[in-house]
Amino acid sequence: MDLATFLIQCLNSLQYGLLLFLVASGLTLIFGIMGVINLAHGSFYMIGAYMAFALAPIVAATFGGGFFATLLVGVVLAVLLGYVLEWAFFSFLYEREHLQQVLMTYGLILVFEELRSLAVGDDVHGVQPPALLSGTLPLGEVMTYPVYRLFVSGVCLALALGMWFVFTRTRLGMMIRAGSTNREMVQSLGIDIKFLYRVVFAAGVAIAVLAGMVAAPVSSVYPGMGNQVLIICFVVVVIGGIGSIRGALLAALLIGVVDTFGKVFLPQAAGVLVYVLMALILLWKPDGLFKAA
Amino acid sequence: MKLKTLAFAAALVAASAAQAQGAKLKVGLMLPATGTYAALGTAIENGFRLYVGEQGGKLGGREIEFVKVDDESDPAKATDNVNKLIKRDNVDVLVGTVHSGVAMAMAKVAKDTGTLLLVPNAGADAVTGPMCAPNIFRSSFSNWQPGYAMGEVVAKKGHKNVVTITWKYAAGDESVRGFKEAFEKAGGKVVKELSLPFPNVEFQALLTEIAASKPDAVYTFFAGGGAVKFVKDYAAAGLKKSIPLYGAGFLTDGTLEAQGADADGLLTTLHYADSLGNARDNAFRLAYAKAFKLQPDVYAVQGYDAAQMLGIGLAAVKGDVSKKAEIAAAIEKAKIDSPRGAFSVSKSHNPVQDIYLRQVSGKENKLVSVASKSLADPGRGCKL
Numbered sequence: 001m002d003l004a005t006f007l008i009q010c011l012n013s014l015q016y017g018l019l020l021f022l023v024a025s026g027l028t029l030i031f032g033i034m035g036v037i038n039l040a041h042g043s044f045y046m047i048g049a050y051m052a053f054a055l056a057p058i059v060a061a062t063f064g065g066g067f068f069a070t071l072l073v074g075v076v077l078a079v080l081l082g083y084v085l086e087w088a089f090f091s092f093l094y095e096r097e098h099l100q101q102v103l104m105t106y107g108l109i110l111v112f113e114e115l116r117s118l119a120v121g122d123d124v125h126g127v128q129p130p131a132l133l134s135g136t137l138p139l140g141e142v143m144t145y146p147v148y149r150l151f152v153s154g155v156c157l158a159l160a161l162g163m164w165f166v167f168t169r170t171r172l173g174m175m176i177r178a179g180s181t182n183r184e185m186v187q188s189l190g191i192d193i194k195f196l197y198r199v200v201f202a203a204g205v206a207i208a209v210l211a212g213m214v215a216a217p218v219s220s221v222y223p224g225m226g227n228q229v230l231i232i233c234f235v236v237v238v239i240g241g242i243g244s245i246r247g248a249l250l251a252a253l254l255i256g257v258v259d260t261f262g263k264v265f266l267p268q269a270a271g272v273l274v275y276v277l278m279a280l281i282l283l284w285k286p287d288g289l290f291k292a293a
Numbered sequence: 294m295k296l297k298t299l300a301f302a303a304a305l306v307a308a309s310a311a312q313a314q315g316a317k318l319k320v321g322l323m324l325p326a327t328g329t330y331a332a333l334g335t336a337i338e339n340g341f342r343l344y345v346g347e348q349g350g351k352l353g354g355r356e357i358e359f360v361k362v363d364d365e366s367d368p369a370k371a372t373d374n375v376n377k378l379i380k381r382d383n384v385d386v387l388v389g390t391v392h393s394g395v396a397m398a399m400a401k402v403a404k405d406t407g408t409l410l411l412v413p414n415a416g417a418d419a420v421t422g423p424m425c426a427p428n429i430f431r432s433s434f435s436n437w438q439p440g441y442a443m444g445e446v447v448a449k450k451g452h453k454n455v456v457t458i459t460w461k462y463a464a465g466d467e468s469v470r471g472f473k474e475a476f477e478k479a480g481g482k483v484v485k486e487l488s489l490p491f492p493n494v495e496f497q498a499l500l501t502e503i504a505a506s507k508p509d510a511v512y513t514f515f516a517g518g519g520a521v522k523f524v525k526d527y528a529a530a531g532l533k534k535s536i537p538l539y540g541a542g543f544l545t546d547g548t549l550e551a552q553g554a555d556a557d558g559l560l561t562t563l564h565y566a567d568s569l570g571n572a573r574d575n576a577f578r579l580a581y582a583k584a585f586k587l588q589p590d591v592y593a594v595q596g597y598d599a600a601q602m603l604g605i606g607l608a609a610v611k612g613d614v615s616k617k618a619e620i621a622a623a624i625e626k627a628k629i630d631s632p633r634g635a636f637s638v639s640k641s642h643n644p645v646q647d648i649y650l651r652q653v654s655g656k657e658n659k660l661v662s663v664a665s666k667s668l669a670d671p672g673r674g675c676k677l
Contacts, residue, residue: 005505012497113327122331124518126525126551136531143504144531219494220525220551222518224329228492260498263489271461271490 001264004140009260011139015149017256018156019215021249023229024236025159026208031234032243033167033180034200036090037098039105041233042226043112044205047081048074048212049221050116053125067130074213075206082205086198094183094197113223122223129217148217155214159207164245176200180243235274239281241288250289317358318612320603321378323389323399324413326363329492329517330391332547333592334363337413339585340596341388343577344604346584352600353607360384364395371398379406385614386411388599391592393417393436393463400424407617409606413599414592418467421643423674427621430642432599432629434564435670436467436514437474439541442648442665443512443562444475447539452509454484458499458523459514460491468514468541476512484508494522500530511536516543521551528555542651542658547590549656559653562664565591565633566649567657577632591633598631602638605629641672 001009027041051074059070089108093101128134129148136144167173179186179193187193219225236255240247255274262273269276281289322341324334338361345357360382362374375398378384387403387410390396396415403410404426412420412429416436420429447455455476459465465488473483485506487499503511511532515523520543527533533555542563545556577597581589602624609623610616625642628635636646650664 001505005501008501008504009498012501016495016497117327117331122335124521124548124551126521126553128553136529138531140504142507142531142535143501144529146529218522218526220518220521222329222521223327223331225518228494259495263495263498264502267461267488271493 013257013260017253018153021252022156022211024233026204027233028248029204032237037101040108042230043109044208045212046226048209049216052127052213052216053221078206078209079202082202086201125221127216160249235278241290244290247290318355319358319384321384321387322361323364325366325391328366330366333391336592337596340593341600344597344600352604353612355612364390366392368394371395375399375402411599413595417463421641425641425675433595435643436464437471437670439562440468440471441475444472446664448476448479448481454508455510456485456508457512458487461488462491465514472512494519496526511538513540520544521548524552525555545653556653562648564646566651566660568659574632594632639669641675643670645669
């Protein structure tokens with residue numbers, strides 16, 4: 001491997017790592033911070049990707065179209081979806097055992113897959129990136145790099161920064177962190193914890209949906225896509241340390257490097273390397289890289 | 294009085310005998326109705342039902358009754374699902390499936406119980422290789438076939454050094470092995486075999502490897518969502534312009550709408566194409582479009598042909614499924630009048646068929662030429 005190829009592979013690692021963080025960020029919020037085991041996270045991601053595909057023509061017809069208008073409409077719908085889901089299902093789960101959370105969110109996976117099948121069918125679809133971002137940059141002699149992938153990385157960094165800021169530097173973030181440590185205490189201080197959690201949950205769903213919409217042009221849209229990302233998302237959150245945003249970011253980047261170079265140097269073991277990494281890190285730090293304070 | 298009872302009893306016996314003769318034949322359809330392969334399962338079932346419908350709902354003089362199980366393309370549940378059909382529903386014939394791992398489990402049960410099994414897609418070489426049996430037939434292809442045909446095509450184009458890339462699982466490995474066998478026999482060299490775990494679709498690292506090793510061409514096996522993403526990523530990485538991409542037909546089947554312009558011009562090999570133009574195919578396509586308001590694809594053809602094979606077998610024994618040897622003999626002798634072009638089955642019960650070279654143009658896999666005439670899978674490991 002010459003230096004140029006090595007550098008391109010480093011870029012690939014970085015880009016894949018950022019994409020992983022983007023996909024896992026909604027889970028960081030719902031599982032990491034609110035402490036709800038949410039297996040339906042992959043479904044929210046899948047819903048986002050299908051929204052990018054199915055909403056585009058509708059948005060084009062009503063608002064004149066545009067990729068970013070579709071994103072906006074998708075996020076608004078996602079907030080509503082998250083709000084209703086929390087009210088109807090998740091609000092009953094905070095005090096329950098983890099196993100009941102697993103059962104219910106697994107049920108939601110089945111429901112969302114079936115609804116998806118009824119609404120859009122089982123075909124594979126592609127989503128075009130917006131014209132503005134559909135160009136490519138030359139990279140070495142034969143390769144080019146799609147501008148859209150750089151845009152995805154940018155979105156991810158902005159999201160990571162935004163989440164970190166809200167949680168560590170604002171009063172809202174402080175209330176959420178307090179709520180995750182001791183619900184009753186926060187409530188007795190006069191904060192409407194139910195409403196607060198409903199909002200945080202809606203935000204988590206919206207971020208997952210946004211990730212699906214942003215990733216759709218690079219990942220394409222297909223049945224079962226949510227289940228494929230679900231496990232890796234949990235790996236990201238667990239390695240990073242439950243509840244830690246910078247931990248999740250670091251974990252995603254680490255996985256990006258291990259996965260990319262694993263595929264090149266150890267193709268036979270590429271499938272397990274990420275899990276070996278997780279096992280090693282948990283042996284070394286049982287709470288993940290960064291334990292939430 | 295006694296006489297009357299006797300007569301009544303006799304009538305009863307006669308009636309029940311007549312019922313056994315005319316009883317419905319139970320066909321167990323074990324296909325994916327959910328998950329990644331759901332669309333393929335639907336196409337196969339539609340094709341199968343189309344042929345049965347054309348015969349007035351009867352094969353070999355017996356009315357057909359369908360019993361369905363969703364196999365979810367999950368090998369872990371496969372044995373349970375087959376046993377449900379055989380033991381609980383008492384099906385006479387098994388039809389399935391898409392996923393090779395599930396099909397292997399079905400083949401094992403079919404081999405043990407002697408139930409007639411028709412495989413309408415799964416290409417695992419082993420189904421008509423080491424697992425072959427007198428009662429197991431395939432109406433589709435072996436993974437080896439399109440790969441082998443493409444090996445000849447790529448060698449003829451004058452390419453010398455080729456890199457292969459696929460998922461690390463049976464179908465991908467077997468397809469690449471078929472390609473390599475033909476390509477290296479013709480003097481070419483596979484310089485690098487790249488793979489990634491199924492169903493991982495993060496190709497960027499391997500595309501960079503391809504760019505770094507600068508081969509004359511790339512051979513690939515991907516299907517479904519992975520095929521869409523691979524073709525798009527290959528084009529986005531700028532490789533489509535400089536390194537020609539060849540693939541087994543699944544790369545561009547049922548995926549063209551999603552791949553868009555990135556698939557234009559790609560050459561693939563398969564036992565079917567969108568514009569074969571023969572009368573049989575035209576009639577089939579028209580009937581299918583009318584019945585299901587959908588364009589048929591290769592999977593629909595395979596389902597249709599599975600029903601044809603069953604029809605031929607049952608006709609030879611007048612619907613008596615217990616005569617297994619006669620059914621097998623009839624299918625072995627038959628020339629199956631398929632929309633893809635007539636084919637017969639090999640000694641190991643895999644289609645001996647023309648493999649077509651197709652090129653993507655205007656969202657269709659247009660026929661270019663016959664890549665390999667009457668190509669028979671070698672059936673390695675089969676002791677029939």
